[in-house]
Amino acid sequence: MMAPEIRHGALRTRVLHSGDCTVTRLTQQGSAHVELAQEQPGDGYIVMLKLRPPHSFELFVGGERHGHARNAPGQSGSVCLVPRDAGVRMVLEAPFDMVQFDFPQRALEQWAAAHGLPAHGPLRPPPPGTCDPAIAALGNALLPALDHPARVSPLFVAHATQALTAHLLHAFGGHAPSHVPGRLAPWQEQRAKERLGAHRDGPVSIAAVAAECRLSPGHFATAFKRSTGCSPTAWLASQRIDSSRALLRRGELSLAEIAAATGFSDQAHFTRAFTRVTGMPPGAWRRQQLVREPIYR
Incomplete structure (x- = not known):
């Protein structure tokens, strides 16, 4: 997470990165006309929150004017939601203070999947000038992080952007949870099994697998x-x-070699685990299989 400060003349820009999401505060004092152009590659959305609305503004999306107000600064806390690749251009009359959130599509999809939400269609933008108390509250809560990033916990910032993601999907996407609370979402279970299965022949970090599922180790173990x-x-x-069963059937490796090939610490560990699952030691199990499936030469 970082929050560099950039100045273009009188325009002050502070940027905060949290995962795939970007938060930008745009501030300009004095009296001047400012033109801001914003277009990001890829799918997703840009949310603009007006902390101090400009004296006048014009909003263009894809070359078409979507909002216009002059000598009517509007209400603090009003928001604008637009696709991030639509080609947004704003002509503003300073002074103004705004916070902009940039959410790529993958961030929305990952959050939705993690919480059992179905794939969502395009978000429904609210009418220009709509006031959204939740977005306003979250935007204001992030101001200390934008101004003094070293004093704010990155975990707090991550939770704030995730809360905003949840609000966007709920308020403008209309989805409801579809998986049983306390269990892994389908994508989490699939990813966990893939990561665990990739370490059949060696050690694995449960904490690392939990992180892949965006969960704490304890929460992950319980949900799994x-x-x-x-x-x-x-x-x-x-x-x-x-x-190990497949290797035992082949009859080419010793028990010690099979133990090493399947991730057990030694032959004794392999024997204990195998016996616990099958009810007999691996050597006896292999002999039984050879009797059932004789090899003809």
Whole structure:
């Protein structure tokens, strides 16, 4: 997270990055006409919050004028929501103070998937000049981070931008949760199994897998067990046992070699885990398979 300050003449710009989201504060004192152009590549949305509305403004989206007011500064807290690739241009009369939020589409999709929301269509922009107390409150809460980033917790900033993401989807997307609270969302369960399965033959960090699912280790372990019926380590152990069964059937490797190939610390560890799952030691299990499936030469 960083908040550089950039000055273009009298225009003061402070930028804050939190994950995929960007927050920018634009301030200009005095009396002057300022033209601001904003167009970002890729899908997503830009939300503009007027802390101190300009004396007059014109808003153009894709070359067409979508808002115009002169000698009517409007109400503090009014917002504007536009697609980030639409080609936004504003002509403002200073003084003004605004906060701009930039949300790429992937940030909205990831948050929605993490909370069991279906894929959303385009957000519905509110009419120009709409006041949104939630966006205003979150924007004002981030002002200390923009002005003094070293004094504010990055976790607080992340929670604020996530709360704004939730509000945008709820207020302008109209989605409702579809998964059981306390369990992993479908994308989280799939990602967790992919990450765990990729470490069948070696050590794995449960904390790293939890981070991939955007959860704390404790929350992840609880949600994984509720979703799959077993803990992450037990699930991984069962996958390693499945891999060892395939190697045992082939009959080419020793038990020690199979233990090493499937991520167990040694042969004794492998034997204990295998016996716990199958009810018999791996050597006995292999002999039983050879009897059932004789090799003809």
